[in-house]
Amino acid sequence: MCLAIPAKVVTLEDREAVVELGGNRLCINIVLTPGVKVNQWVLVHAGFAIATIEESDALETWAYLRACYDGDMQGLEGEIGGRRMNAEVSEGVAAT
Amino acid sequence: MNADLMTWRDELALRCERIGREVRIMEVCGTHTVAAFRSGIRSMLPDNLRLISGPGCPVCVTAQRHIDAAIELATLPNVIVATYGDMVRVPGQSGSLERQRANGADVRVVTSASRALSLARKYPDSEIVFLGVGFETTAPATAVTIMDAHRSGIRNFSVLISHKLVIPAMSALLSHGDVPIDGFLCPGHVSVIIGSEAYGPIASRFGKPCVVGGFEPEQMLKALVFLVRQIERGEARIENVYPAVVSGSGNAAAMEILQEVFVSADTPWRSLGVIPSSGFELAPAYRDFDALRRFNIAVGDDVDNPACRCGDVILGRIEPPACELFDNGCTPLSPIGPCMVSSEGTCAAWHKYHKRATATGALS
Numbered sequence: 001m002c003l004a005i006p007a008k009v010v011t012l013e014d015r016e017a018v019v020e021l022g023g024n025r026l027c028i029n030i031v032l033t034p035g036v037k038v039n040q041w042v043l044v045h046a047g048f049a050i051a052t053i054e055e056s057d058a059l060e061t062w063a064y065l066r067a068c069y070d071g072d073m074q075g076l077e078g079e080i081g082g083r084r085m086n087a088e089v090s091e092g093v094a095a096t
Numbered sequence: 097m098n099a100d101l102m103t104w105r106d107e108l109a110l111r112c113e114r115i116g117r118e119v120r121i122m123e124v125c126g127t128h129t130v131a132a133f134r135s136g137i138r139s140m141l142p143d144n145l146r147l148i149s150g151p152g153c154p155v156c157v158t159a160q161r162h163i164d165a166a167i168e169l170a171t172l173p174n175v176i177v178a179t180y181g182d183m184v185r186v187p188g189q190s191g192s193l194e195r196q197r198a199n200g201a202d203v204r205v206v207t208s209a210s211r212a213l214s215l216a217r218k219y220p221d222s223e224i225v226f227l228g229v230g231f232e233t234t235a236p237a238t239a240v241t242i243m244d245a246h247r248s249g250i251r252n253f254s255v256l257i258s259h260k261l262v263i264p265a266m267s268a269l270l271s272h273g274d275v276p277i278d279g280f281l282c283p284g285h286v287s288v289i290i291g292s293e294a295y296g297p298i299a300s301r302f303g304k305p306c307v308v309g310g311f312e313p314e315q316m317l318k319a320l321v322f323l324v325r326q327i328e329r330g331e332a333r334i335e336n337v338y339p340a341v342v343s344g345s346g347n348a349a350a351m352e353i354l355q356e357v358f359v360s361a362d363t364p365w366r367s368l369g370v371i372p373s374s375g376f377e378l379a380p381a382y383r384d385f386d387a388l389r390r391f392n393i394a395v396g397d398d399v400d401n402p403a404c405r406c407g408d409v410i411l412g413r414i415e416p417p418a419c420e421l422f423d424n425g426c427t428p429l430s431p432i433g434p435c436m437v438s439s440e441g442t443c444a445a446w447h448k449y450h451k452r453a454t455a456t457g458a459l460s
Binding site for chain 1: 127131134135180207208209210211230233234236237240285288289311312313340341347349350353
């Protein structure tokens with residue numbers, strides 16, 4: 001439950017960012033990483049970016065995660081807790 | 097196996113042989129627990145290196161009394177309990193949130209505190225109670241969400257605060273004194289928040305080496321080698337071998353938000369009792385968001401199944417197969433103790449990855 005997973009920031013808007021993670025786009029909160037920029041990599045935990053990291057480190061971690069989780073992307077999404085962009089409409093979830 | 101892994105493995109073996117006794121290293125992170133099994137690290141360890149899984153699984157250390165309080169909250173009319181997934185199956189004194197849900201209670205699984213606040217916006221006529229569990233990695237998300245609720249004037253949102261702090265737990269284990277530990281493999285992502293320097297008291301006051309490590313096989317083996325080097329030399333320092341994400345001082349923004357929303361509090365841990373200053377309560381400005389206060393819920397005591405030895409597992413006194421319930425009435429499908437509930441629980445990890453263990457399980 002303390003696992004944090006690297007994701008790349010695609011867009012920024014106020015206190016939130018859309019990040020790309022394993023082909024999915026998720027909306028996360030970025031107030032814990034002030035100054036984060038588009039195209040930077042962040043570590044995501046429970047729907048929040050908790051640190052910025054270098055791309056090389058992020059890619060290395062992803063290589064490990066792909067091998068270790070063997071494609072169980074759903075399990076990883078459960079760990080990082082973002083809001084799926086395509087789920088936002090169907091659930092009618094307001095932005096927080 | 098790549099060359100780096102072999103290098104670290106060989107140095108680990110050499111140094112452990114030179115130390116010439118059992119070397120006991122505790123990790124205090126559920127993700128390390130699982131990664132050690134999943135990646136095969138455990139099978140690479142020297143025979144005399146014991147990697148003990150300490151109180152690092154947030155689900156496992158949540159006091160039964162807090163589960164009972166969550167269940168009581170879930171039975172109240174018009175209340176929706178929102179929680180991270182693993183919590184729904186943790187047994188309290190009478191059933192679990194999962195069972196309450198089967199009985200008609202509204203219990204929702206969320207993957208973020210902010211999703212719980214979204215529920216409060218979506219259902220303004222209901223009361224949303226979020227279960228705030230987890231260590232320092234997770235607590236900032238709860239804190240930010242409470243600040244958001246406060247700022248937005250959302251009145252139908254509250255939190256059952258059950259967050260835990262890792263350093264007081266490590267100190268309590270060492271003060272307890274009956275479980276010998278030579279050093280700590282410190283949790284990588286907790287340390288992102290608190291910083292590696294936070295382990296200073298463990299190194300200086302208790303004389304135990306602390307090495308912050310990542311979760312990949314090389315990172316974990318490297319951290320173990322750095323620990324064993326210190327143990328062999330009789331040193332007790334903090335080392336950070338996960339510098340790509342962990343700094344000395346941690347995440348300043350997160351620490352500031354934690355200090356804004358919470359104050360430290362004596363907190364009950366499952367099987368460990370109340371540990372001084374090992375958790376949080378809400379700071380005065382945010383106390384209206386305290387679910388226990390809002391709904392006038394009295395927190396009782398823990399009454400564990402006497403046969404369940406999760407406490408001894410969490411303390412590192414035994415390994416799971418030494419518990420008579422392990423795989424004998426207590427399984428991930430039908431857990432009795434919390435360590436079998438969470439996928440990061442020590443018993444669940446042993447069940448999944450170490451079923452063929454033939455050892456009696458008792459630590460020498």
